[in-house]
Amino acid sequence: MRRREKFVISAVILSLGLFGLQYLVADWRYLGIALFVVVTYLASAWALREDLQPHEWLTILPFPAIYAAAVSLFYFLLPANTISQFAILAIFGVGMYALYLTANILSVAKGRTIQLLYAAHAIELFFNLLVSLLLTNTILSLHLPWFGNALLVGVVHFLIVMMSLWSVKLENRISREVLVLTTFVSVILAQFITLFSFLPMAIWHSSLFIMALLYVALSMLHNLLKGRLFRNTYQEFTLVAVMLGLMMLLLFPWK
Numbered sequence: 437m438r439r440r441e442k443f444v445i446s447a448v449i450l451s452l453g454l455f456g457l458q459y460l461v462a463d464w465r466y467l468g469i470a471l472f473v474v475v476t477y478l479a480s481a482w483a484l485r486e487d488l489q490p491h492e493w494l495t496i497l498p499f500p501a502i503y504a505a506a507v508s509l510f511y512f513l514l515p516a517n518t519i520s521q522f523a524i525l526a527i528f529g530v531g532m533y534a535l536y537l538t539a540n541i542l543s544v545a546k547g548r549t550i551q552l553l554y555a556a557h558a559i560e561l562f563f564n565l566l567v568s569l570l571l572t573n574t575i576l577s578l579h580l581p582w583f584g585n586a587l588l589v590g591v592v593h594f595l596i597v598m599m600s601l602w603s604v605k606l607e608n609r610i611s612r613e614v615l616v617l618t619t620f621v622s623v624i625l626a627q628f629i630t631l632f633s634f635l636p637m638a639i640w641h642s643s644l645f646i647m648a649l650l651y652v653a654l655s656m657l658h659n660l661l662k663g664r665l666f667r668n669t670y671q672e673f674t675l676v677a678v679m680l681g682l683m684m685l686l687l688f689p690w691k
Contacts, residue, residue, distance in 0.1 A: 442483040443536040450476055451529035454508055458521065469508045476504035483536055487543040491609055495602045496539045498595060503535060503563060504528075506570040513577060531566075534559055542603055560603060561654060564596050568650050572629070572643040582633035590626035593650065597621045600654055604661040613661075621653045641684070648680045 453472055460468045480500040481488070488496070507528050514520050541556040575588045598618040602610055625646055632642040656673045659665040 439483075439486065439540065443533050443540075446479045446483040446536065447529045447532040450479060450504065450532055451525050454504070454511065454528055455525055457508055457511065465512065469505065472508055473501045473505045477501040480536070480539070484539055484543060487540070489543075489608065492543060495599055495610065496542055499560075499563070499567075499599050500532060500535050500539070502571075502592070502595060503531065503567055506567040506574070507531075509574040510570040513574065531563065535563060538563075542606060545606060557603065557658070560600060561651075564600050564654065565647050565651055568593065568596060569643050569647045572646045573639055576629075576632075576639040576642055582630050585633050586626040586630045589629040589646070590622045593625050594618055594622040596650070597654065597657075601657055601661060604658055617657055617660075621650075621657070624653070625649060645680065645684050649677070652677050652680070 450472075453475060457465070457468050457472060477497055477500070480497050481493070484496065507524065511521070511524055514524065538556045538559045541552050542560075545553045545556070571592050572589060575585055575592070578584075580588070598610065598614060601614045601617055605611075628649060629642070629646060632645070652673050656665060656669075659669055
């Protein structure tokens with residue numbers, strides 16, 4: 437069976453699994469989502485197994501599972517509308533297929549530079565931001581204490597940032613530099629979500645701000661790891677971060 441056929445089969449099966457989650461009773465919902473995430477990880481391993489190295493079970497395979505968790509958790513926050521639910525299913529399936537293509541590029545590109553790698557990084561960044569937005573929104577919707585928000589947002593973004601930074605150099609291990617930078621970004625985002633927990637901000641606005649901060653952080657760190665973080669680049673991203681803060685204070689309405 438060809439690789440792309442595996443990608444299509446896995447994406448379709450997982451979309452059907454997401455559809456089936458809506459029929460679970462509320463008491464079994466989170467257990468069902470947890471099982472769905474495990475199945476997604478295993479299905480991804482089957483679809484991508486030909487070129488997988490041992491370290492890629494931690495650097496490539498987890499992201500489709502995190503994407504599945506983000507969409508499935510957000511899926512239950514949507515209104516009970518058939519059109520919107522089927523739209524999410526279609527988007528999920530297409531997104532999962534795109535993630536498999538991206539993961540395949542990252543897996544086969546190790547040790548050399550290929551033109552598709554730039555496209556893979558762009559797609560990966562888009563899904564990083566999407567997953568960040570959905571998961572942050574879901575976490576804040578649970579109305580947990582500030583330390584619960586900080587812990588969950590920190591853990592989720594640790595995984596997102598680590599996999600994104602690893603993909604820059606595609607090394608055969610997760611380097612100490614990547615772990616240090618990942619921890620730094622995760623702690624900063626956890627601190628911001630702690631601040632937002634005490635402010636009368638709408639959930640979507642807080643989630644959008646965290647996503648924007650993640651974009652700035654990943655963009656800067658990708659350039660840093662590539663040796664391209666020049667002074668003007670740093671100043672541009674710093675200006676973007678300042679503008680985001682001003683927009684948050686001046687344009688976003690408080691709840």
